[in-house]
Amino acid sequence: MSVRVTQNMLNNNMMRNLNNSMGIMDKLQEQLSSGRKVNRPSDDPVVAARGMLYRSSLMENSQYQRNATDAQSWLELSDDSLDESTNVLQRIRELLVQSGDASLADDSLKAMGEEIKQLKHQLGSIANATIGGRYIFAGTDTLNAPYQGEDFVSTNNSEIRLEVSKQVYVPINVNGQSIFNKQDADGDNVFKLLDAVVGKLAAGTPANDMLGKMDFQMDNLMAERAALGARVNRIELVQERLATEEVNVCGLMSTNEDADIAEVITNLKTQENVHRSALGSGSRIIQPTLLDFLR
Template sequence: MSLRVTQSMLNSNMLKNLSKSMGQMDKYQGQLSSGRIITRPSDDPVVASRGMLYRASLSENDQYQRNADEAQSWMEVTDNSLNEISSVLQRVRELVVNSGDGALSADSRYAMGEEVAQIKEQLGNIANQTIGSRYIFAGTDTSNPPYNQDTGVFENTNSSEFTLELSQQVTIPINVNPQKIFNYKGESGTADTIFDLLDDLATRLKNGEDVSAKVGELDDQMDNIVAERASLGARMNRIELIQERLSSAETTVTDLMSQNEDADIAEVITNLKTQENVHRAALGAGAQIIQPSLLDFLR
């Protein structure tokens, strides 16, 4: 038994095949214009799914990089502040040592006391250093100034760590403990804090006293600043390594996403030209299949 093929069936199949051919050309033209293998998820669900994962990974990596940049900026400002503290304390040390000169007059020592008092105010300004609108020497209480300019007292007692997440399950404190800097009471834990020491030095010098015996306490405070700065530097080095790893990860994921989605333009052009030729051939064959009608003879 043979299947009867009608003219209507031939026409229908021809139109269906032409439609498929045009669909293929549309696909290649879309790839050529977008530069992507797929233009919609239904084109290839596997490629689309991988692309979503890669984009999520890049977005997460971008946030980590912003956190690392913020951490780096915060620590650089902190390091510069600690360096400035060391510089002003070094000046105080020079004054303290010079106060032991027996040839100094009371007026000279009074002038030294005035300078120490001004240095204390400068130290208070450093203690209130901000980045943006946040105080860097205030623990997690970053909205309130830790040093009271009116009373000349470092009032902050917050020693909590201000942390940022720089990678999955990697959280690093970006601040220093202000209590270990401005409320440090020496190795014994009973000495004056840095502000109390400067107050005492200023008062004694204004009274014409020799304060050179206090140089040991001052050196203890300066050594403490150096130790805190070294600890901060170690964390800064770690953040630099994390930044390098994040940058490398971004490059790797971007390359994987490109391999997953980017179209081979030369191959797409070849496929498009081939499909155009196929389509032309199909149109030519279709013209032979369609039987002439009575109207063709009447023209």
């Protein structure tokens, strides 16, 4: 059975098609002005969902990079502090060797003792090094100075860990117990050893017989610095990987969301021509009425 096509049906179809054409041009124009294929989730739910995933990955990556930067700051300050400690102990060792010179007078030995006493205070200041108001050699008890009353009093050896990748935690602090409270065979740490050295020199007695104990402390310090250096290298590798991952995720997000401007312009021009053709054909579809002949 044939369907009767009326003028009203032609008019309605023409208007609907023109509206659809303008809707397509509006979408293309929005892509061109924003530079994005998707401006709302309804444009493409799959692309929008991927975009949310990529943004979450970038946020996580940014936090991991901040953690890695904090870790690097802690480790670099720790390394600088241990380097200064090495210089202090090296100077003390030189004085111990000099104190064995039999030609030295008691006043010279006492002067050496005074210098070592000051070097001990400097070593204590190093043990109390801080970053952001937190003591780096106090374990997790970062608000209390580990060196007090002429000795290293902290007993906290817990690690401070930061997450630098998913489920990857790196200790950022150096165990102060292993450095400043390392006890020799006689149960003396480095500060008690220096007190004994100062006591001998103040009494006018050479202290070169304590070179073995001093070498023990220096060897221990060098071993801790080597372990710290390995951690610094690891953090640098982590930072490089995070930077590469950030670039990759940004590239994926751009591929997923950014519009191909050349393609959009071409499609827009094509749709403009289609729309003009639709307007031209529509003007011919609308038939003249009886009023047009009454003029």
